[in-house]
């Protein structure tokens with residue numbers, strides 16, 4: 001049985017990848033710093049867990065020193081982290097580094113984390129220019145993409161069979177930031193209207209963990225040195241996302257489309273469409289697990305279970321979560337709906 005190691009595998013991407021590899025008959029080892037984060041569902045299907053710090057040379061050596069068939073790195077954010085892998089790449093049949101669409105820049109050098117939002121004008125291919133490689137804080141707006149590119153380059157420049165997969169906004173069970181909560185929470189709160197900024201027409205590419213995992217399976221079957229976009233086969237608008245969540249929950253609400261950027265701001269309400277072109281993945285044989293609406297159900301079922309006190313209850317965003325509270329501003333929305341009702 002071939003062996004796969006998934007570094008940082010207890011999050012949304014790692015869970016999806018591990019699940020797919022188990023389906024395909026791989027022996028899977030998932031790593032992380034905390035064994036308590038290992039999903040019971042994967043353990044019961046035979047996945048092993050190894051406590052291993054991604055930043056520790058000794059831990060990486062202990063995991064990879066004897067080689068492995070497939071290495072999927074979900075926790076590579078910097079050049080230094082990438083460098084720790086380099087000595088072992090020759091002994092790994094196929095390495096996959098999970099990167100992000102945040103590395104792409106438009107003609108004016110703007111990227112997905114810029115204050116001034118990018119306008120790519122067309123679906124983004126892998127040949128699109130990227131930010132310059134850099135350092136600094138990998139979790140900062142300017143540092144995330146620059147560090148990712150530095151890490152990508154470090155691995156690709158070895159010429160080893162490394163596939164860099166650039167993902168959109170990932171959805172799936174185990175998400176640290178389950179963006180669909182913005183709509184599911186409204187349904188759980190029995191909101192009768194959903195307000196959508198920018199008329200709900202905005203598109204910011206989604207990527208199901210299951211679709212990313214399907215691409216991992218594809219590249220594992222054809223190891224090579226390459227960069228590929230990893231996305232859903234469609235690019236839903238924020239209105240389509242709201243509809244998919246409502247349809248799965250069996251909820252009906254009035255859709256209120258607002259011209260401006262508030263109320264009704266949401267995680268996908270970007271100024272210009274951000275769409276990843278996946279034709280290179282398809283040419284390699286990638287077969288998506290499903291469309292956004294077909295795959296987001298996994299995340300929604302998981303989130304609902306967590307909200308009901310299930311295994312991942314601690315991942316449900318609380319009322320003071322700064323990311324979600326700005327998208328769940330009921331007071332602003334209700335004031336808007338009242339003014340509309342009064343014809344003001």
Ligand SMILES: NC(=O)c1ccc[n+]([C@@H]2O[C@H](COP(=O)([O-])OP(=O)(O)OC[C@H]3O[C@@H](n4cnc5c(N)ncnc54)[C@H](OP(=O)(O)O)[C@@H]3O)[C@@H](O)[C@H]2O)c1
Pocket residue numbers: 007008009010011012013014031032033034035037052053054055073074075076077098099100101167168169170171174175176
């Ligand atoms: N989520 C998205 O929307 C998105 C979009 C584009 C690209 N990506 C990329 O996809 C990759 C995976 O992201 P994700 O969303 O799955 O992350 P996540 O849900 O936050 O999970 C991170 C995983 O890494 C582990 N981890 C963190 N620091 C570690 C360390 N120092 N040593 C060992 N394990 C460590 C965590 O477990 P412990 O905390 O227990 O160690 C967890 O298993 C990242 O490289 C990210 O840049 C994600």
